[in-house]
Amino acid sequence: MLGYKMITMAFVYPQTLTRPTAISCLPDETPATDPPARKLPRGSSQLNRWSMARSLRSGRRLDWSAQRKDSAATNTVSLIQPAISSDDEEVGEDDGDMSAGKAIYMVSDGTGWTAEHSVNAALGQFEYCLVDRGCAVNTQLFSGVEDVDRLIEIIKQAAEEGALVLYTLVDPSMAEAAKHGCQLWGVPSADILSPTTEAIATHLGVAPSGIPRGAPGRNPLSKEYFKRIEAIDFTIKQDDGALPQNLNRANIVLVGVSRTGKTPLSIYLAQKGYKVANIPIVMGVDLPKTLFEINQDKVFGLTINPVVLQTIRKARAKSLGFSNQMESNYSDMEHVRQEIEFANRIFAQNPVWPVIEVTGKAIEETAAVILRILHDRKKKCSMPSISKRY
Amino acid sequence: MLGYKMITMAFVYPQTLTRPTAISCLPDETPATDPPARKLPRGSSQLNRWSMARSLRSGRRLDWSAQRKDSAATNTVSLIQPAISSDDEEVGEDDGDMSAGKAIYMVSDGTGWTAEHSVNAALGQFEYCLVDRGCAVNTQLFSGVEDVDRLIEIIKQAAEEGALVLYTLVDPSMAEAAKHGCQLWGVPSADILSPTTEAIATHLGVAPSGIPRGAPGRNPLSKEYFKRIEAIDFTIKQDDGALPQNLNRANIVLVGVSRTGKTPLSIYLAQKGYKVANIPIVMGVDLPKTLFEINQDKVFGLTINPVVLQTIRKARAKSLGFSNQMESNYSDMEHVRQEIEFANRIFAQNPVWPVIEVTGKAIEETAAVILRILHDRKKKCSMPSISKRY
Numbered sequence: 107m108l109g110y111k112m113i114t115m116a117f118v119y120p121q122t123l124t125r126p127t128a129i130s131c132l133p134d135e136t137p138a139t140d141p142p143a144r145k146l147p148r149g150s151s152q153l154n155r156w157s158m159a160r161s162l163r164s165g166r167r168l169d170w171s172a173q174r175k176d177s178a179a180t181n182t183v184s185l186i187q188p189a190i191s192s193d194d195e196e197v198g199e200d201d202g203d204m205s206a207g208k209a210i211y212m213v214s215d216g217t218g219w220t221a222e223h224s225v226n227a228a229l230g231q232f233e234y235c236l237v238d239r240g241c242a243v244n245t246q247l248f249s250g251v252e253d254v255d256r257l258i259e260i261i262k263q264a265a266e267e268g269a270l271v272l273y274t275l276v277d278p279s280m281a282e283a284a285k286h287g288c289q290l291w292g293v294p295s296a297d298i299l300s301p302t303t304e305a306i307a308t309h310l311g312v313a314p315s316g317i318p319r320g321a322p323g324r325n326p327l328s329k330e331y332f333k334r335i336e337a338i339d340f341t342i343k344q345d346d347g348a349l350p351q352n353l354n355r356a357n358i359v360l361v362g363v364s365r366t367g368k369t370p371l372s373i374y375l376a377q378k379g380y381k382v383a384n385i386p387i388v389m390g391v392d393l394p395k396t397l398f399e400i401n402q403d404k405v406f407g408l409t410i411n412p413v414v415l416q417t418i419r420k421a422r423a424k425s426l427g428f429s430n431q432m433e434s435n436y437s438d439m440e441h442v443r444q445e446i447e448f449a450n451r452i453f454a455q456n457p458v459w460p461v462i463e464v465t466g467k468a469i470e471e472t473a474a475v476i477l478r479i480l481h482d483r484k485k486k487c488s489m490p491s492i493s494k495r496y
Numbered sequence: 497m498l499g500y501k502m503i504t505m506a507f508v509y510p511q512t513l514t515r516p517t518a519i520s521c522l523p524d525e526t527p528a529t530d531p532p533a534r535k536l537p538r539g540s541s542q543l544n545r546w547s548m549a550r551s552l553r554s555g556r557r558l559d560w561s562a563q564r565k566d567s568a569a570t571n572t573v574s575l576i577q578p579a580i581s582s583d584d585e586e587v588g589e590d591d592g593d594m595s596a597g598k599a600i601y602m603v604s605d606g607t608g609w610t611a612e613h614s615v616n617a618a619l620g621q622f623e624y625c626l627v628d629r630g631c632a633v634n635t636q637l638f639s640g641v642e643d644v645d646r647l648i649e650i651i652k653q654a655a656e657e658g659a660l661v662l663y664t665l666v667d668p669s670m671a672e673a674a675k676h677g678c679q680l681w682g683v684p685s686a687d688i689l690s691p692t693t694e695a696i697a698t699h700l701g702v703a704p705s706g707i708p709r710g711a712p713g714r715n716p717l718s719k720e721y722f723k724r725i726e727a728i729d730f731t732i733k734q735d736d737g738a739l740p741q742n743l744n745r746a747n748i749v750l751v752g753v754s755r756t757g758k759t760p761l762s763i764y765l766a767q768k769g770y771k772v773a774n775i776p777i778v779m780g781v782d783l784p785k786t787l788f789e790i791n792q793d794k795v796f797g798l799t800i801n802p803v804v805l806q807t808i809r810k811a812r813a814k815s816l817g818f819s820n821q822m823e824s825n826y827s828d829m830e831h832v833r834q835e836i837e838f839a840n841r842i843f844a845q846n847p848v849w850p851v852i853e854v855t856g857k858a859i860e861e862t863a864a865v866i867l868r869i870l871h872d873r874k875k876k877c878s879m880p881s882i883s884k885r886y
Contacts, residue, residue, distance in 0.1 A: 216864075223609070227693060228696050243702045246828060250541055294695065304686075306618050312630075315624055334760075335760050370728045373767070492639075
């Protein structure tokens, strides 16, 4: 693996203060704390002094406007992040200082979603120390990086911050530039898509196109893509028992009491191209007749531990602003147990339906289980797999 | 890269016909055509004769029950795939013979979604020949592969079918087994997650846990996970202009005429943790007042080429079963142009809103553009990136 060296370099700040096209910014600060000043490299020919960066990170505030005047003489520029309005919660933000912990940069000449997905999956292997912040990590996703100048800016910033650069650059010249740039600046890096692309290229005996998403020559709108859009449309309209007459058009039908995750699960499956209908089980309300008339192979029951369900419902009732009386019925333990028993009786009467325990499972895991069973049944064998043709 | 050899081996079929726990099935057939007979290896100590496999693939049907009786004497078993009921469309299926084209197996000890995502991204590099079937590919996803016996079965089947095996096996002993098994059976393979995991491990200075998704010790239900669930909930309820009073709680607001992709786009963004509200632009209907009262930085306009919009609407009207008169208004070219001009006038009056052209873009691409702009604005710099803390 590449090690990395901190590079201390100094450049003269240009007299003009017009904004260069490739300015790198350091990671976002949490709005709640007084943000430590951050260094802001200006222009493509500058790197901030490493020692200045370190003292800034220790919390010394520098005024942006004063610094700008100084910057012609010195060669560092600091930026105090403006307070971000907190009328809406920041997504993915967390209490805690962004400067504590290691940085991982995900760089892509496309959407970046593959890099993000792979890195999130890999980070799951470090949950045990992320949780107690023994190894705090912050990630930054740079997508649509289509020219080398931007790429080099990112690498320089990574060098400065001691970040790891993981990239999915399908353009071979960009991938080469990343590899060499990271070596040059001593940044640890890895190409996380090439192993897959090269294996497929060798297997198929054809060369990869090297064209990123969104560039001319790429056509993302395949038949399968439109099927997925249609599935999402169908699933949204079917949510929560709407339109039971359309159950026969669904690929999957989910049945369960409230808060067993039917909605997010149905959305997740829809994004994979499956039309999903949800049927809520409510005590005292009959299930729609059509549920029992359709192909039973596509019906799946969802169940959950009652204590966990109660916790989820309490939180849900609070966030929805239920009155105390409404809340107490919805999330009352005895009522919860009765609902689950009612659901279990329905499942017992319909033994063909697989019943999936969702307690402690993420949506992605439950989806994987459902699809394994669904495809297993279709192929009538016990080595389930999901097949697609391209 | 590993080359692979076809291995011809013969084993005696066991007398008992109890179903072994690890039966491999070959890819699913399209239900519409008369499926060619497929070989079915039985038990973990058998490989079908390669030459028999090839003659079977040429289309010769073998009766399953007759074959079973024969199998004690011979050593191949064929299975004719039962016709799959076509009351619902197969997801991901396609006209075309599954046996034409190269097979790619994606093997995971978790959900398999990372492997699937990476392989789909890599296959985008081969669109140019997939489209004209110059290099037809079929994929199979094997998820939850947690024991070595199943893994070896899959590898054997891959050997037989000439498949490439791409795996995300976080358990190091499983990854080793896959590597050696593939070498042994001459199957081309690649570990597509380890490069990422190892790079991160080196960077953080801690070892990966080696625990797959779903196994004890893994806790997928983080604070970020619950935020995503909440975002999905919010977004579903906000769809299509419902509850305009909640616009200030949204992270992103999408504004555009019908069929500019607001719904699937909002769902995609919600799955990334963003609360999204959609506001449809309809000629003659005022936009909700609250749209102009919230922070304008989170509002995004969507626009589309009118000819493309008309095509989409025609298809949509047909699938919804609109009457001819309703359809003609909805998808009539003149009406479409007027709606888009109406929308453009609104966008011109609100120049703060970025207007994103969605024509020819996949949802993932539009989402990447929106999030780049959103995060760029928050950080007040022009090297946009999306930051998260773990």
